[in-house]
Amino acid sequence: MKVIDTEIEGVKLVEPDIHRDSRGYFCETYSEERYRRAGITATFVQDNESMSSKGVVRGLHWQADPHSQAKLVRVIRGAVWDVAVDVRKGSPTFGRHVAATLSAENGRQFFIPRGFAHGFIVLEDDTLFSYKCDNPYCPESERGIRFDDPELGIVWPDIGVPLKLSEKDTRHPLLSAL
Numbered sequence: 001m002k003v004i005d006t007e008i009e010g011v012k013l014v015e016p017d018i019h020r021d022s023r024g025y026f027c028e029t030y031s032e033e034r035y036r037r038a039g040i041t042a043t044f045v046q047d048n049e050s051m052s053s054k055g056v057v058r059g060l061h062w063q064a065d066p067h068s069q070a071k072l073v074r075v076i077r078g079a080v081w082d083v084a085v086d087v088r089k090g091s092p093t094f095g096r097h098v099a100a101t102l103s104a105e106n107g108r109q110f111f112i113p114r115g116f117a118h119g120f121i122v123l124e125d126d127t128l129f130s131y132k133c134d135n136p137y138c139p140e141s142e143r144g145i146r147f148d149d150p151e152l153g154i155v156w157p158d159i160g161v162p163l164k165l166s167e168k169d170t171r172h173p174l175l176s177a178l
Contacts, residue, residue: 001014001038003015008086010113011084011098011110011116014111015106016028040111042134047131049076049131053122057169059144059147060119060146062143062144063137068135068141070113070114071111072110073120073130078103079101079124081157082099083099085116085118099154121156145172145173151174
């Protein structure tokens with residue numbers, strides 16, 4: 001397994017070892033001991049999964065304290081372009097983002113610490129997205145910012161289809177409203 005530190009401290013890209021042969025492949029998607037040695041010390045308590053069509057945008061979401069969540073995200077089928085935005089007040093990287101393409105093919109995972117908004121755009125139909133959280137979901141602590149907030153400077157990939165967002169995601173405020 002290879003763990004790559006990103007330009008924002010704490011956000012990590014994980015590339016598991018994938019063993020491929022004529023039968024298919026095998027990879028270890030999580031081992032608490034190995035991940036701890038790699039600096040990912042969150043204790044995960046909940047797994048979530050979503051299935052989406054090409055063009056779906058989910059996010060940008062996070063949980064406020066005391067219910068904030070670290071996440072370890074991956075794609076089981078298909079592909080997404082995944083984004084983590086620092087929303088920690090007082091952080092030297094507040095409002096900055098890191099992005100990576102995650103796919104079933106590349107097997108990459110993204111570790112997103114507490115205090116980051118998270119979202120993704122689906123690049124292929126029938127994409128199956130899975131993630132671990134280190135704190136249970138709490139509806140009262142749910143927060144969001146607009147995925148297309150110009151202040152964030154996120155250049156979302158043009159995938160040639162209309163974007164599909166939930167009603168709730170279209171109503172999120174801009175970062176400046178935080």
